[in-house]
Amino acid sequence: MKTRRFGQLASLALVGSIALAGCGSDNNSGTGTTAGSGSSSSSTSSDCFDGTLNAEGSSAQKNAFEEAAASYSEACSGATVNYNPTGSGAGIKQFIAGQVDFAGSDSALKTEEKDGVVETDAAAQTCGSPAWNIPMVTGPIALAYNVPGVDSLTLTPDVAAQIFDGKITKWNDAKIAAINSGVSLPATDIKVFFRSDESGTTENFMKYLSGAAGDAWSYDPAKVWPASGEGKEKSAGVAEGVKSTEGGITYVEWSYAKDNDLGVAKVDNGGGAVELTGESVGKALEAAANDGEGNDLRLKLDYATKEAGAYPILLVTYEIVCSKYKDAATATKVKGFLTHFADPEVQKGLEEIGYAPLPSSIEEKVQTAIAAIS
Structure with missing residues (x-):
């Protein structure tokens, strides 16, 4: 996969504009990666959607997101994917406010109160269902x-x-x-x-x-x-x-x-x-413990590992999604794009620009969780 070319295309197209599109919305305004002709990705027509998908959050995953969005657009005529890399904290706030379809965060939603907010509870209230943390980008x-x-x-x-x-x-x-x-x-x-x-x-x-x-x-x-x-x-x-x-x-x-x-x-x-x-x-990521339940795939990393050959300083960017969206069309869009993002071919291509592919043991769980979004 020609990831560098995709990234160059995406950097021109993903200008970070965010249309007002909540968990239950289907807003097709805004700018983003638009589809081209042909396909060099593994996406199939069943993974594609017509319309706009809006996300916001972690700047750590910006380059990876652009690569995946550009290759998805080549495969899927009519799909537009917007990402605004404002930072993890801002992305979570926008998701909880119902302004984006999913958020990117370098930390899983917090289960304890901070600044008067329990993020897991607030996100569930917005979604009308539990929110899941799906690890996608190893940075x-x-x-x-x-x-x-x-x-x-x-x-x-x-x-x-x-x-x-x-x-x-x-x-x-x-x-x-x-x-x-x-x-x-x-x-x-x-x-x-x-x-x-x-x-x-x-x-x-x-x-x-x-x-x-x-x-x-x-x-x-x-x-x-x-x-x-x-x-x-x-x-x-x-x-x-x-x-x-x-x-x-x-x-x-x-x-x-x-x-x-x-x-x-x-x-x-x-x-x-x-x-x-x-x-x-x-090697370090494979040693992470599962700290969530079911399809909520929050991970507990061992930063103090002394295992030979394991690089210990890493972050995992989670795509924070509704487990059940209020709008079925939004769920279809989120599933389609994230299925592509988690594909082993796409993940492997990200290594060229400084990311580590998801280990197969985690990638399988990620695909299962994405398939369960409704």
Whole structure:
């Protein structure tokens, strides 16, 4: 599948406009990916729909979503798919408000009250049925850096925590040098960039630090960054900040690190330094525990894993859907597109742009859940 070409098409078409389309709506206004002729995907006519599908949320999955939407449009004449990458928090709010057909979030719906809202309860009220978290995009979180002359870098959870908390401030600090024998580290100031908007990527990176770095990280995971550094909006913002700043480092989805030609650190949780690859991320994801019930496929990741060859810093973007939509036509659209998105061929193609395909064991459960949407 020519995923890069699809992504280029999609980046022109998916301008992020959102028509008002709730869980029970069938609004065909707005702009998005429109169908072309021919097909190079595995979608069949039974998976296609005519009309518009609207979604909003995680910027981490933006590039993956564009790839899938573009190939779906080539296969399905008459289908338009809109995605607005405003961030996970905004996507959930829009879904609960009934403004989009489904949301993308880098964290599953919360089951406990926060800011006066229990997200699972609020989403169920909007849907008129339980909402499901369906894992779709595996987004490795890269520790992306810009240190000229340093082509190989390894970080441990403890050292990464101290860097991102502003306690290690020079690249040639003895603690960094101790785990990078033979690497010539400059005395350049470390410049940390963090997401200034509410971000599932931020929350997942903090879950990693909380789970793996022990006392070196004292903050509770949240979508808002609590520590030092310079804030930039969205994934593109922090990646561009590092690219333009010698000594810069950030946590960002692998796809953005690749797009900006940034260095990506290996991570050593205690089982040896692990390079970020699709295979190493898939190995970590397969070890995740199922934390949901039935077709609600929320996952519990083991960020502190010491398994050899498993890259531990990752996030899973969930597509948050109604299990039973108030409008049957909306359910058909959601099922059609997500069936395509979860197809192994489509998933494999995403690796070219910095994502890890769903492992087959999880992909089978995802397909079952999508088929059960009504």
